Amino acid sequence: MALSISDVIAIAKISQYISQDAALKGSLFGAKVAPKTPLILYAERKALEWMYDIDPTDDSLRLVANYVYSLCRGYNLKAKGILSESGGGSVSPVNPQTAPTPIQFNVSASSLVPTGATSATISAFQGYNLLFVRGYVPQSTVNEGGGSNYYSWDKDLALLTISGAAQEGELMQLYPI
Numbered sequence: 001m002a003l004s005i006s007d008v009i010a011i012a013k014i015s016q017y018i019s020q021d022a023a024l025k026g027s028l029f030g031a032k033v034a035p036k037t038p039l040i041l042y043a044e045r046k047a048l049e050w051m052y053d054i055d056p057t058d059d060s061l062r063l064v065a066n067y068v069y070s071l072c073r074g075y076n077l078k079a080k081g082i083l084s085e086s087g088g089g090s091v092s093p094v095n096p097q098t099a100p101t102p103i104q105f106n107v108s109a110s111s112l113v114p115t116g117a118t119s120a121t122i123s124a125f126q127g128y129n130l131l132f133v134r135g136y137v138p139q140s141t142v143n144e145g146g147g148s149n150y151y152s153w154d155k156d157l158a159l160l161t162i163s164g165a166a167q168e169g170e171l172m173q174l175y176p177i
Contacts, residue, residue, distance in 0.1 A: 003069065005061055005065050006052070007046070008068055009010075009045060009052065009070045009103055010083055011069065011072055011076055011080060012045040012048070012068050012069070012072055012079075013045060014074075014079035014083060015041055015071075015072035015076055016038050016077075017038075018075040019037040019075050022103075023037065023038060037071070037073075037146070040071060041068075041072065044067065044068045045068055046066050047064070048064050051064060070099070087125070092166075099176045099177065100124045100125055100176050102173060102175045102176065103122070103124075103173070103174045104171070104173045106171055106172075107167060107168055107169060107171075108168065109170060111172075112174075113162070113166045113172060113173075114166065115166055115167070115168045116165050116166065117165065117166050118161060118162055118163070118165050118166070119160060119161045120159075120160050120162075121159055122158050122174065123158050124176075125155070125158055125176045126155065126157075127155055127158075128147055128176035128177060129155060129176070129177045130160065130174060130176060130177070131177055132160070132162070132172075132174060133172070133174075133175070134170065134172055134173075134175075135170060136171065146169070147164070148164075149162070149163055149164040150162075150163045150164075
């Protein structure tokens with residue numbers, strides 16, 4: 001099946017960029033690539049476009065198009081593949097969700113983490129990561145030893161586990177991220 005003149009022009013355009021990429025890689029890695037190919041493709045493609053714009057019925061147009069196509073050499077098949085792809089893929093839309101409101105409380109017998117407790121389930125934060133602040137100090141998930149406070153968070157189970165039991169009146173802040 002013969003390619004239309006506009007197809008040859010499109011393939012030559014894409015082949016020009018592919019050959020430029022190959023020439024740059026060749027100069028870097030020592031491959032044998034003709035470094036003038038992108039320039040030649042550009043000049044001949046522009047001439048073909050000029051002829052096509054002036055008179056799309058010109059008898060010599062097919063000969064020039066065949067010549068330009070032959071200059072595309074090993075790049076024409078890759079260019080045809082790029083040309084035939086419909087858009088290059090898709091992006092799935094993201095449904096933006098607003099994170100739940102952060103929770104701040106002073107520890108008491110009836111608070112989310114009651115006095116003396118070391119764990120709590122926070123179902124509103126399920127699926128989110130958690131930033132845990134205790135007494136205005138962001139807590140770490142790493143046990144640094146020496147009786148330091150730290151925590152763990154299982155976002156699938158929405159389970160907060162803290163090391164160092166909750167103390168009466170202590171300020172705790174939970175931020176879903």
